[in-house]
Amino acid sequence: MIGALAAPMEALRDALARKPGRPMREPGSPPRPREGTKLMAVLAMLRRPEGATVAQVGEATG
Template sequence: MIGALDAPMEALRTLLAGKPARTQREPGAPRKPREGTKQETVLAMLRREEGATIAQICEATGWQQHTVRGFFAGLKKRQGIEVQVLERIRQVGPNKEGARGSYSIYRIAD
């Protein structure tokens, strides 16, 4: 029974041996940020001159609204990046959606 696994294990060892070893970084050295992440997408949207709404960020990332707001809070708390309200659009009155039609445009403070 043990002999049945010898050939597949040897094939696996051969595949793993051809893999390049991961490079180690110096202890205490800053990590290189990953590319193409949702967080990177949100930061790029917030750095635009026109800023971004929570709805736009939700559409780009697939996040819920509360996740986006939590991400904003985490930026300030962990990274010291302040997200400012660039403009608040209030839509109230006849033929408007009231609070549901209102939104804010956010941008990273310079």
């Protein structure tokens, strides 16, 4: 059984070794939400000079 898994496991290890890692963030800085998420959309709306209304946030996020 273990012999049957050797080749797929080796292929998986090779694929993971080639996958680029995430860039490190500065120690003590808060984690950033992923790009393209509803959270990022809401934060962008709230950071606008005019801000955002509850209705605008609701419409943007569904």
